[in-house]
Amino acid sequence: MKTIAIDGFSSTGKSTVAKQLAKLLGYVYIDSGAMYRAITLYALQNECFADNQLDKEKLVKALQDIQINFHFDQKEQKSRIFLNAKDVEHLIRGMEVSSRVSLVAAVPEVREKLVAIQREISKSQNVIMDGRDIGSVVFPNADVKFFMTATPEERARRRYEELKAKGDNTSFDEVLENLKTRDHIDSTRAHSPLIQTDDAIVVDNTNLTQSEQLELMKNYIQNPSL
Numbered sequence: 608m609k610t611i612a613i614d615g616f617s618s619t620g621k622s623t624v625a626k627q628l629a630k631l632l633g634y635v636y637i638d639s640g641a642m643y644r645a646i647t648l649y650a651l652q653n654e655c656f657a658d659n660q661l662d663k664e665k666l667v668k669a670l671q672d673i674q675i676n677f678h679f680d681q682k683e684q685k686s687r688i689f690l691n692a693k694d695v696e697h698l699i700r701g702m703e704v705s706s707r708v709s710l711v712a713a714v715p716e717v718r719e720k721l722v723a724i725q726r727e728i729s730k731s732q733n734v735i736m737d738g739r740d741i742g743s744v745v746f747p748n749a750d751v752k753f754f755m756t757a758t759p760e761e762r763a764r765r766r767y768e769e770l771k772a773k774g775d776n777t778s779f780d781e782v783l784e785n786l787k788t789r790d791h792i793d794s795t796r797a798h799s800p801l802i803q804t805d806d807a808i809v810v811d812n813t814n815l816t817q818s819e820q821l822e823l824m825k826n827y828i829q830n831p832s833l
Contacts, residue, residue, distance in 0.1 A: 609634075611735040611828060612742035614801065615755030617789050618762035620812060620820070621737035624755075626685065627821050629735045632828065636686060637728055639738035639745070640708075642675050642721050644699035645690045647711040649673055656707065667716045675724065702770065702777055706785055709792040712739065718799055740799040742807055751828050754807040761813050762786055 611628065613621050622638055629636035646666075650656060655666045677686045678694075687696040698704070711717055722745050725736060729746070736745065742752035763783035770777050793801040803809065808827055812820050 608729065608731065609733045610729055610746050610749045612746050612749035612752045613735065613737035613755065614739060614742050614753070614807065616762065617786055618766040619755040619757050621755050623817065624820055624824060625735045625737040628824060631825060634733045634735045637677065637725060637734055637736045638686065638688065639721065639725060639736055639741065641688045641699060643712045644704050644708050645675050645688055645695055646673060646717055647704050647708045648695055648699050649690060650711055651703065651707070661710045663714055666714065670716060670720050702775060709789045713792065713796040713798060715798045739793050739801040742804050743802050744799045751831055752804060752807040753810055753824060754803040755810045755812060757811060757813040759783065759787060
């Protein structure tokens with residue numbers, strides 16, 4: 608079985624290219640970011656936040672009651688995430704979840720639960736997985752590792768356009784500030800911080816089109832010696 612790890616900063620298009628590569632190569636795509644977002648949604652729905660502060664003890668106690676699964680949608684030709692048997696794909700992408708997901712992802716018990724699920728899935732299938740610590744923690748021996756980056760302004764622009772298209776009334780400055788805050792939290796947290804491993808292939812896509820990026824990463828996967 609072959610494992611491809613894609614790490615990097617938020618809004619660098621990790622999920623988009625991971626899905627494209629999975630479809631192109633016939634691999635299974637596992638959206639680790641969606642898994643953390645799903646637990647964040649659970650925390651919001653079950654009053655684990657008060658004044659934007661996470662009640663970690665309450666969330667940790669609830670982890671045993673949280674089930675996360677992926678189901679492939681034949682009509683849309685993509686995987687959808689289910690939280691306790693409910694499709695929450697459309698609920699986990701808004702700013703309310705985005706602004707809190709880094710706090711949830713920093714909880715060691717949350718990461719341990721999801722890493723166990725991720726590793727189990729990879730035992731019997733070729734997988735592509737993206738996130739913050741896939742190549743450094745989840746799959747340190749992955750066959751190919753990528754680290755994706757772009758300028759903060761470009762990443763914020765992409766996220767802002769995405770939210771605006773969905774009707775989310777958010778300013779560019781708010782998106783940029785949220786992105787910088789997430790970068791700081793992700794890079795400095797004590798448990799499984801976002802890092803660029805020595806063996807990762809760096810992909811700066813500030814000035815790359817999606818097709819150029821896809822071709823570049825596909826070539827590296829098929830020819831690891833490049």
